[in-house]
Amino acid sequence: MNAIEINNLTKIFQPKKQSKVIALDELSLSIESGIIYGLLGPNGAGKTTLIKILLGIAFPTVGDAKLLGENIGNYKIREKVGYLPENHKFPSFLTGEGVMKYFARLSGNMNKNINSEIDKLLSLVKMDKWKKTKVKKYSKGMMQRLGLAQSLINDPEIIFLDEPTDGVDPIGRKEIRDLLIELKNKGKTIFINSHLLSEVELVSDRIAILNKGKLIKEGTVEEITTSKQSYLFDVEPDLPEELLTGDLMQFKFNKNNNGLYSAVIIDIPQLNKAIDLLRKNNINIKEIRTQKSSLEDKFISLIKEVENKN
């Protein structure tokens, strides 16, 4: 069973006296259990709207979705879900411990040993020293850590995190990443919405890129960042000019700053043909690999591509 099933989800906002805004446009996704799933997109892409719909905070205009096989309209399914909203505001009159206790009860955690569970989670996010302090005195990073602990208080099967490392220092971000991986290893499904592409790239198993409510790319980090038609060749000696402008011209061999040659090759027979040509010309091949771009580069090029099409 998939942890999250999204079918043809559309959300249209129509503010008063303004033209309608399509926040989600016929979005369909299937997210399997036990993985970290990253949702990326520029501002206004519909990322937060999607999470809000899945959690019953907003309602879809068309389409439906399921969490753990249950329709999102059934609020009881949220007993198995944790959520860290972006820019969350905890009741300022509560202490960190009070926040945890209150949201534990509200999440359906009626465990009598709740205090020890709270202590464990607060120490996991390094907030145990501050548990008796009122949250109004917390910094942004502390609020974020408490928010993360709060999202885990009901031992959820799916955890939605909206900008989880926002306001957290680099060491804290690393700790959060390690925690997410630990949770994944325990079989939890984690759905991350973040602007920090490098963070998402480091932890996510699969990624979806949204733009203007539409899904423009979905797959593993490897699939998204690897260009199947672009290869890197490490050869010696350097390719002679007559070869580059002659037999190899069809492959657009081009030397980069690292001394490697990139080439555009559309399929395996073409790759074999390029290798044969290099060997025929006494060129030693030390390494061939598919060319990868960073998630950030890929993200920007994909968004630009879509913008240009429109």
Next chain:
Amino acid sequence: MRNIYEMTKYTLKEAFSRKIFLVFFGVSSFILILFIIFFLFSNINSMTSMVKMNGKENIDLVAKIIEGIKAIIVAPLFGIGLFLSVFSASSFIPNLLEKGSVELFLSKPVSRRQIIWGKFWGGTIVVFVNVAFLIIGVWLLIGLKFGVWDLSFLTTIFTITFTFGVLYGLIILVGILTQSSLLAMMITYLIFFILSPVLASRDKLELLIHNKIVNWFIDGLYYLIPKTSEMATYTVNLAIGKYNGIELQPFLSSFLFMILTLYIGIIIFNKKDY
């Protein structure tokens, strides 16, 4: 029920974190202390014993003293107590619906209906506790001092709390619609202090206005909005033991108003995106 209970508990905590309810509690305690001092050191006993030769007059005098004490407690409690309670409770819903807060609540396994009922009961219980503290305190002091244990005085706890509940239903509806505590407060005060007292004397108004449609409109408005003015009068009358002339209609129509505002609020809340 568990979810409503949890939301109620939360609202109680939220209410007691507000200084205004603590002030309410402090003022009530201060009033009770003043009465204790007054009863301990005043010469009420000598006043009443002076007229003991004529038993009837003595009873009348004691009754008048007790009546006076009850009236000076209940009348301001209804006006000022409810004013402060409305002031404090008006921000409960806008605070809940604030960005960053509403997402936390709505993402929990709690229905939106349960959230509103929890907010309603939490706010109402806190007012009940505050009012009960003062009324029961005064009732005990009067009973201990004069040996008069008039239970009807205690019913004012319920009429004052009920009046708050009716106004709170309106606060919740306006809060959901506008997310503005100021507007919720203003509309409630408008009904409490202006519309209800004016409409309570609509007979006099209708003598001045000779247009049937306008008079029907005034009548309709009278039956629609909560009758806080009549409820204030009846509360004071109940406190001093005057039961004649107390009608159920203002309570029933106000109760219907409360149910209506709460249900409209819940329906709108159930459909809103946050």
